[in-house]
Amino acid sequence: MDYIVGENRNQIQMIALEQLVAPDSWARVIDLFVDILPIDELGFKHVKLQSEGRPPYNPATLLKLYLYGYKHSIRSSRKLEHSCKVNVELWWLLGGLMPSFRTIAYFRKNNAEAFRKVFRQFVLMLKDMGLIEGETIGIDSFKIFAQNSLRNNYTQKKIDRHLEYIDNRIEEFEAALDKTDKEEEKELLKSKIKLQQDRRRKYETLDTELKNSNDT
Template sequence: MSHHIKGQSRTQTTLFPEALDDFVTEDNAVRVIDAFVDSLDLESLGFEKVKTKATGRPCYHPATMLKLYIYGYLNRIQSSRRLEKESHRNVELMWLLERLQPDFKTIADFRKNNSKGIKSTCRTFVELCREMNMFNDVMIAIDGSKFKAVNSKPNNYTPQKAKDHIARIEKSITHYLSLLAEKDDSESADDDVILMNEKLAWMKKRLTELEEIQVAVNNHPDKQVSLTDPDSRLMKTSNMTRQVCYNVQSAVDTKHHLIVSHEVTQTTDMGKLHLVASQVQEVLKTKDITFIADKGYYSREDIKAVIDTGSDVLVPKGDTSGATKAGIFNKAKFEYDKERDEYTCPAGNILPYQRDSVEKGMHLKIYVNHIACRDCHIRSQCTRSKKEPRKMRRWVHENIIDSMHKRLQRAAHVTVTRKQTVEHPFGTIKMWMGATHYLTRRIKNVSTEMSLHVLAYNLKRMMTIKGNHELIASFKQ
């Protein structure tokens, strides 16, 4: 006789508790969601249909739908069809929605039509965290990560890809025409001729489509076109492969790993430092912040713009110069004397300041020594030009960047801190998303999706840090 734990008979009558509330424990996460949404002024946040007319068919209250979505994203259920199923069988959702069961189209439309409200809710939660003193003496790590869009690589075209596809189709058309020409002597329309004519007709139609795509690609500002999600872009990912995706900017505090600000973008990290920093300053209501980022954000104008606001910035500089690869001295080999305002080259010669120049909108100072460079015995290691001397270009505000580099050298832990801080939320959210990442198309809808993921992540972090009871009490204050 087997000795196992035995279940009850499926035909046995069961007496359930009289109240649905008895199924949900006092520390259940759904009570946190319920208390948070009930504390919000949904109309001021931008949600639609908070107030409705007395006539016509009634609709679901935005609070009900928002609770459903927060629960879904908190429990890795992002699909509107899956949320509909869960509302029929999930006891927690029955409690949270008071047994309401919206259909998948209503659920999907709420996310599509309430982009502003959902984004405002995400920001409101960060502001609540600020009021709970979660961001004292804050250091913010900024980074970007690529999230896959609803667009496969075959459905993304660049000028070269469109050209290659057209050349391949034209070659195939020529091949089939030559085969048909060989069969012209035979008047019998055998099966091979019929099949080849069908293939030829398809290829001519495909060639027309590709030519239209080529025109669209060449006319596009970014020189690429995505057919499924037009706003997505082909980008390099961390493992050096290419994916059609969006680049999500994220600002995370180093103490509690809460996402303070995020932004879905279509370009690389370059030029985003000031944008993200200004958003963080606005949310936290302070400029006494230290921002840390990787070399992908290194832009001298951006760094100066953030420092000018009163915040500090620590960004390492990457070597983008092609001097070493070209076999000549890198700029790092030239020593700058701040007091004398001059450079010393590797040969020991002085390069004094000569003139000003404006290049790509930047005001630069030019340092050059024509005579010393002409007579230098290691000139071949310094420049490939036989006529022009080696020039040093220095930004007029370069002293700000030099000071930042000195602070960065004294803070050796910053690189490790940044990685440990900003990679954690990205990894967690991508795990929640699964292999497909986004479910919606166009940057507006994708941004709404990302706001729900960030809100769910921050809510989970605060439940871990503060505990559910304390968090619910803070919402009711």
């Protein structure tokens, strides 16, 4: 009996990338989705090529890379650059291209609004295919309970604690907003601040109702 051994690293082999990617791979879904998108209408830069200068990457190619990264929780531009070198599915998806982390980062920065339109198109496609109804609300960091549990009952101490927590979160987001220069991060922070402000109004209403009642 002997160990299970692998292939000889120095042996030349004829391998097609198509054979290395599973038929149900998420990379194939991304490839198909991006190919049917009206990239020029969405507002991506460098859709129309110039006659002079260094040729840019096709925005559709970089978009495929980003969508693959979102699916597999690879958000850092440096990690995406590394993945292009070691990930077989990305070799297939990008046709062997390996953009630098700077190229990847600038693409995200310069096409923030186009990215939002892409995600809207994705949701509309899912609705047209009957995969979603479009009536589900996703709320970050919040859970809804279907019964009257302790989390659905509020005391003055509990309300005060929530208000203090929300105020601290708003201060953190506002401080981060003052420091960042990236428009994409600014929009995200503004939406988080608005969410916390809406939550604060809810607890202020509960606070008023509790004080006006004879209950504790």
